[in-house]
Amino acid sequence: MNMAFREKSIGISLSGLPEEAALGLSLRAISLIIIVEIIFQGMLAVSNRKAAEHGADERDTLFAYKGNNFGYTVLAIGVFISLGWNVLLEINPAFIAQSNVLKVPLLTAHILLFSFIFSEVVRFSAQLYNYTRCD
Numbered sequence: 001m002n003m004a005f006r007e008k009s010i011g012i013s014l015s016g017l018p019e020e021a022a023l024g025l026s027l028r029a030i031s032l033i034i035i036v037e038i039i040f041q042g043m044l045a046v047s048n049r050k051a052a053e054h055g056a057d058e059r060d061t062l063f064a065y066k067g068n069n070f071g072y073t074v075l076a077i078g079v080f081i082s083l084g085w086n087v088l089l090e091i092n093p094a095f096i097a098q099s100n101v102l103k104v105p106l107l108t109a110h111i112l113l114f115s116f117i118f119s120e121v122v123r124f125s126a127q128l129y130n131y132t133r134c135d
Helices: 005-022 027-047 049-054 058-091 093-098 107-134
Strands: none
Touching: 005 027, 005 049, 005 107, 027 049, 058 093, 058 107
16 A cells, blocks of 8 residues: 555654553653654655655645544534533532542643644544545
8 A cells, every 4th residue: 555645644643642642641751752753754754755845735735624624623622621611610619529530630731631632633533534535
């Protein structure tokens, strides 16, 4: 199977995201992912110099657009959940005292960070799906 340059690049990015989540979303994990991403994307660009210099064509742009739509939807849902959580606590502060499960420090930050990471996974997955469906 001959994968396009952009498809390979998206695959590299997608493979790095679950590692970040597994390592507890720490600053060290994010830094490691950035370093690994730079190395692999650089190796991919050097090995496919012609495709890297060519840039995105109409098909790449369309797949990116479709992936961005799905990713944005997931991110928006996460933001609304986070806002709803904060409104619920403003309306009824005793709600958190009733449940030990909800006593997570910085729960809003966790929801937002998870939403961002999950939206990136959805975005990359949608782009890869469109590439594989097109081939």
